[in-house]
Amino acid sequence: MKHLILSTTALALSAGLAFADTVRMGTEGAYPPYNFINDAGEIDGFEREVGDELCSRAELTCEWVKNDWDSIIPNLVSGNYDTIIAGMSITDERDEVIDFTQDYYPPTASAYVAGSEDVDLEGGIVAAQTATIQAGFIAESGATLVEFATPEETIAAVRNGEADAVFADRDFLVPLVEESGGDLMFVGDPVPLGGGVGMGLRESDTELREKFDAAITSMKEDGTLNELLVKWFGDEVATY
Numbered sequence: 001m002k003h004l005i006l007s008t009t010a011l012a013l014s015a016g017l018a019f020a021d022t023v024r025m026g027t028e029g030a031y032p033p034y035n036f037i038n039d040a041g042e043i044d045g046f047e048r049e050v051g052d053e054l055c056s057r058a059e060l061t062c063e064w065v066k067n068d069w070d071s072i073i074p075n076l077v078s079g080n081y082d083t084i085i086a087g088m089s090i091t092d093e094r095d096e097v098i099d100f101t102q103d104y105y106p107p108t109a110s111a112y113v114a115g116s117e118d119v120d121l122e123g124g125i126v127a128a129q130t131a132t133i134q135a136g137f138i139a140e141s142g143a144t145l146v147e148f149a150t151p152e153e154t155i156a157a158v159r160n161g162e163a164d165a166v167f168a169d170r171d172f173l174v175p176l177v178e179e180s181g182g183d184l185m186f187v188g189d190p191v192p193l194g195g196g197v198g199m200g201l202r203e204s205d206t207e208l209r210e211k212f213d214a215a216i217t218s219m220k221e222d223g224t225l226n227e228l229l230v231k232w233f234g235d236e237v238a239t240y
Helices: 046-057 069-077 133-139 151-159 170-178 206-221 224-233
Strands: 022-027 035-037 061-066 099-105 109-114 125-129 144-148 165-169 185-192 197-201
Touching: 022 046, 022 069, 035 046, 046 061, 046 206, 046 224, 069 197, 099 206, 109 151, 109 170, 125 133, 125 151, 133 144, 133 165, 144 151, 151 165, 165 170, 165 185, 170 185, 197 206, 206 224
Parallel strands: 022 061, 125 144, 125 165
Antiparallel strands: 099 197, 109 165, 109 185
């Protein structure tokens, strides 16, 4: 799951949903298999399926809105959409600005991927996506951090030699390593970060959060959420 470092402390004082006819679901659309744009130009992935099912169970009409990662929280609090469902980990820092549902993806680890096994993770150059706690972790680790706006650019930095390794969510990296034909590999130990992935909402939207919380609970209880986790992330994924 993606981990955003907050770049704003501004709160929208009057941006509450007040239950509009349509709930707008904000996502990045660039972090497969969590969320991505498919060949038809539509938002797709694990979170699209989860979000559609949650809206159905909560009896809400929902539409999807694409937003870049680095402004996804500011545009929620300013009222451009009503939820964030974008691989966002629940953190105390983030919870000071927005509210969260319970998690719909269990806590997992971040990991390093490189082009060879002998990279220097402690003193080398490590790529991470801008405004993530992976970037914050590397900045404090002693390694040289290089930040990029998109996850694709972090991988490209390793491939072209601009960085020795990339540090990101392990679930995001697994298919890239598997599809690389041996050009990419996991190195070092996994690093647990974050507290599971939840939906972000404005702090004023208590009723909406309660509706989504109830829907998430029902998906956990009847096994639907586990089925979607396995479908999109494989049999080794953590489940409820």
